[in-house]
Amino acid sequence: MEHKEIVAEIKDHFYWLHRHPELSGEEFGTTEYLKNVLASHSVLVYPLPLSTGLVAHIGQGNPVIAFRCDIDALPMQEESGLDYSSEYPGRMHACGHDFHAAALLGIALALKNDNSLPGTVKLIFQPAEETLGGARQILETGILDDVQAIFGLHCCAAYPNGTIISRPGFMNGAVDEFRIDFLGRGAHACRPHIAADPVIMIGNFIQAAQTIVSRNVNPFHSLLVGISHIEAGTAKNIIPEKGFVEGTIRSLYPEDRKLAKERLGSLACSIAESFGGGAVVHITDGSPATNNTPEWVALAEQVARKLQMPFVTAPDSLSGEDFAFYQQNIPGAFIQIGTGIGPMMHNPAFRADPDALELAVQFGVQLVQEALEKLKYVESC
Ligand code: NI
Numbered sequence: 001m002e003h004k005e006i007v008a009e010i011k012d013h014f015y016w017l018h019r020h021p022e023l024s025g026e027e028f029g030t031t032e033y034l035k036n037v038l039a040s041h042s043v044l045v046y047p048l049p050l051s052t053g054l055v056a057h058i059g060q061g062n063p064v065i066a067f068r069c070d071i072d073a074l075p076m077q078e079e080s081g082l083d084y085s086s087e088y089p090g091r092m093h094a095c096g097h098d099f100h101a102a103a104l105l106g107i108a109l110a111l112k113n114d115n116s117l118p119g120t121v122k123l124i125f126q127p128a129e130e131t132l133g134g135a136r137q138i139l140e141t142g143i144l145d146d147v148q149a150i151f152g153l154h155c156c157a158a159y160p161n162g163t164i165i166s167r168p169g170f171m172n173g174a175v176d177e178f179r180i181d182f183l184g185r186g187a188h189a190c191r192p193h194i195a196a197d198p199v200i201m202i203g204n205f206i207q208a209a210q211t212i213v214s215r216n217v218n219p220f221h222s223l224l225v226g227i228s229h230i231e232a233g234t235a236k237n238i239i240p241e242k243g244f245v246e247g248t249i250r251s252l253y254p255e256d257r258k259l260a261k262e263r264l265g266s267l268a269c270s271i272a273e274s275f276g277g278g279a280v281v282h283i284t285d286g287s288p289a290t291n292n293t294p295e296w297v298a299l300a301e302q303v304a305r306k307l308q309m310p311f312v313t314a315p316d317s318l319s320g321e322d323f324a325f326y327q328q329n330i331p332g333a334f335i336q337i338g339t340g341i342g343p344m345m346h347n348p349a350f351r352a353d354p355d356a357l358e359l360a361v362q363f364g365v366q367l368v369q370e371a372l373e374k375l376k377y378v379e380s381c
Contacts, residue, residue, distance in 0.1 A: 001041075006109045007358045013037060014102035014354055015084040021073030021091045021098070024128035027052040030071050034101060034125050043108045043123075048141045053127035053134060055143050056108060059117035063375035066122040066150040066330070067107065067368060068138075068323060069100035070129035079348035095345045096155035099352040099360070101125055103153060106361035111368060119372040122147060132175065132287045135325035149296055149371055150332035152323040153364060155352045157345060159338030162359035164304035165312045166335045168294035173222070173250040173318030174257050175286035180205070180268045182232075184277035186241035196276035198243040199232050205245065205271050206230075212263045217256050224250040224318055225260055250318035252289045287322040293331040299374060300335050303366045309359060337363065 001009075013033075022030050031052045038045055038056050045056045053071060078085045078092040086092045093099075108123055122143065128134030138144065156165055182202055187195035209225055217223045225247065232243025249264070251257040265281045272279035304311040314336065323334045337360050340353035 010106040017098035024072040024131040056123040059120040063119040068124040068152045069104040096352040103360035107364040132322040135322040155339040156336040161356040163338030167314040172290040172321040174289045175320030176249040178283040181280040189237040195239040288324045290324040292333045296333040
């Protein structure tokens with residue numbers, strides 16, 4: 001297939017995917033569509049026990065690398081005004097995962113033409129990134145056990161088309177969420193002496209929780225403990241029986257992550273107890289921090305420069321990205337590509353410029369070829 005034909009075809013796939021967004025874990029129509037496109041081009045898909053998402057492959061033998069895109073959408077109403085807007089009320093591809101899927105299809109079609117690929121590339125169309133569970137599902141199949149390097153591509157609305165953005169080391173934060181229930185004893189507001197007031201417990205807990213970042217962690221490390229949701233009580237003259245707080249922990253270093261969870265729990269329990277109540281602490285284990293291997297970021301930068309695409313060092317961010325699960329076992333790099341400056345991801349007016357698809361494919365194809373060549377060279381030494 002000619003390069004031009006590939007670009008024209010994947011633009012159509014992008015429009016279809018954008019019109020048919022599916023939520024995390026429910027990407028049934030998307031998966032079927034992608035499988036059909038790949039089958040029509042004789043790109044092989046591994047038979048894996050995945051209800052949604054898939055892994056295709058091109059080339060053969062060692063070395064083996066992987067390229068990951070995600071395919072799920074968000075539960076929000078689209079307000080982009082695009083003529084290919086979502087056909088499903090309350091669902092939207094507002095994080096550009098439709099762009100990623102179309103770009104990876106393009107990379108697959110372009111590499112099909114390349115009989116000289118020096119190894120194997122596994123193309124991951126990952127489900128459920130937004131709920132941070134899809135990467136684990138792919139890893140559990142064992143299909144990545146022989147992968148020596150992995151790359152992930154994400155669009156970015158903060159840069160013009162084709163800008164490549166990455167950095168060595170931490171690029172996104174670990175994401176954990178918590179809910180803490182404070183259990184007291186209710187009473188009429190005029191009889192506080194017979195109550196155990198969860199509002200007082202929560203007030204003190206909020207203050208104390210700020211000291212985790214300010215007093216417990218190395219001040220040169222980034223850590224965030226945010227409480228964003230509080231509920232307690234029903235009326236002005238009733239001391240409630242219980243209340244709760246919810247929030248998020250964002251961290252880079254595993255030891256800080258562990259410490260923040262432990263301190264939140266012990267502060268909640270000791271404060272609740274000191275006011276005559278108790279606390280029930282729930283903390284979910286989200287994704288770890290993305291941690292890019294310097295040599296693979298260097299290769300991405302080299303490829304960008306070769307293609308005359310500007311390379312920008314990624315700014316500090318504690319946003320979450322479940323690509324980090326792959327990086328716990330496999331070296332690699334998470335890379336963003338500019339898709340036109342506009343409303344950011346997760347905004348109802350977000351749009352990824354379809355014209356950036358061609359650049360994403362060029363970059364991805366070159367990166368796959370050069371990464372395999374680099375590994376081949378190391379193996380032969
Ligand atoms: Ni995303």
